[in-house]
Amino acid sequence: MRAIVMTAPGAPEVLQLAEVPQPTIESDRQILVQLKAAGVNPIDTKLRSRGTFYGDRFPAVLGCDGAGIVAEVGAAVTKFQVGDRVYFCNAGLGGHPGNYAEFATVDERFVAHKPKTLSFAEAAAAPLVLITAWEALCDRGRISSGMKTLIHAGAGGVGHVAIQIAKLKGAKVCTTVSTTEKADFVTSLGADQVIFYPQTDFVKKVLDWTDSQGVDLAFDTVGGKNFAQTFAAVKIYGDLVTILSPSADTNWKIARDRNLRISLELMLTPMLQGLNKLQQHQAQILAECAQHIDRGDLKIHLAQTLPLAAAADAHRLIEAGSMIGKIALEI
Structure with a gap:
């Protein structure tokens, strides 16, 4: 063959x-x-x-x-x-x-x-993106109706199905994108709030969207510095799930101060x-x-x-x- x-x-x-x-x-x-x-x-x-x-x-x-x-x-x-x-x-x-x-x-x-x-x-x-998004949001993040969520890179392979799964579960979705084309795309999928991360402080936008509380659940599909920056966008005792390995120099102070629950998602395990x-x-x-x-x-x-x-x-x-x-x- x-x-x-x-x-x-x-x-x-x-x-x-x-x-x-x-x-x-x-x-x-x-x-x-x-x-x-x-x-x-x-x-x-x-x-x-x-x-x-x-x-x-x-x-x-x-x-x-x-x-x-x-x-x-x-x-x-x-x-x-x-x-x-x-x-x-x-x-x-x-x-x-x-x-x-x-x-x-x-x-x-x-x-x-x-x-x-x-x-x-x-x-x-x-398959891979469906399983990844489902496990991250449902199995790790225990998403439920009424939750406010942040999904990074919402126009990507994992991100675009994560938005839809979150909406199926009754959650509100905020997502980050880099272009107007991607903004139109994620809006068509049901995203409630769209953030242009290259020009905007996404943490400030998320806090504005949540009355300074932060989201119940954040889903990081980007990694790198984006992971640690997201700590401040999650509410106290909230959840952050990432599909990337946190870097060795990650400063965990904000995550600890906010008592965040951090989950790692690797659907290949x-x-x-x-x-x-x-x-x-x-x-x-x-x-x-x-x-x-x-x-x-x-x-x-x-x-x-x-x-x-x-x-x-x-x-x-x-x-x-x-x-x-x-x-x-x-x-």
Whole structure:
């Protein structure tokens, strides 16, 4: 089968189209999926440039997100049958081959039926960002109706679904963006307050919006100095969830003085640690999100699709920054 492989870390050029053996079902609970599209995420670009989590296993096939049609099922599979359309986030971290390929095997417990109203490319763009936003807001932040939330980079891949999930839960949403185009986009998703962070002190704007109290829950998708700056925008005893590692020189004083609850969100942990029950929980998140998508309550913004052979170009687009929504590879 065709796949995009990397034989060493490096620039996007290390991603090359090649012929590799087609995977085969190795356990009774696995399904073989003929992939129609693969999502491209920032984690893919980091693994390509720095090396995978399994640095000695080359060549590697990247791509955590996939969508396609079930081509074969293991003897103990009960949830799916041949011909079912599915989507999932699994593998692509350097161990088990990922989804920049024509076929992939995956345990049925980690898979959900594809939203009927999405194309394969749209569905492939969805899993990682849906799970990340859901876990951050619902599992970590315990979001509930009436809460005021701050979501950084609301036009991004994770941010744009986080806004919608927060609104589905009845929360008010304030979000940061860098352009008027992005402001229009997040407003269309239901954002209640939009802050142009390059020209504006976002902390002051948030405090103005919350009568000087701060938000109940902040979601940091940017990291760096943005993380520590957000401390002052969260109410006393409030929650701040980040998807980035806090830097070693982070000054925690304001967070401590405000008695903030800080949470770290890495949706890859169940895959990396082999935590099957938590991967099943993530598949349940995808199943619930599929219902919202098919009801029209949740949208995935697919900014661009490229053919599988253009995976390197997809990585360049992500690394250039300023992306609205997601990118997918059509297979």
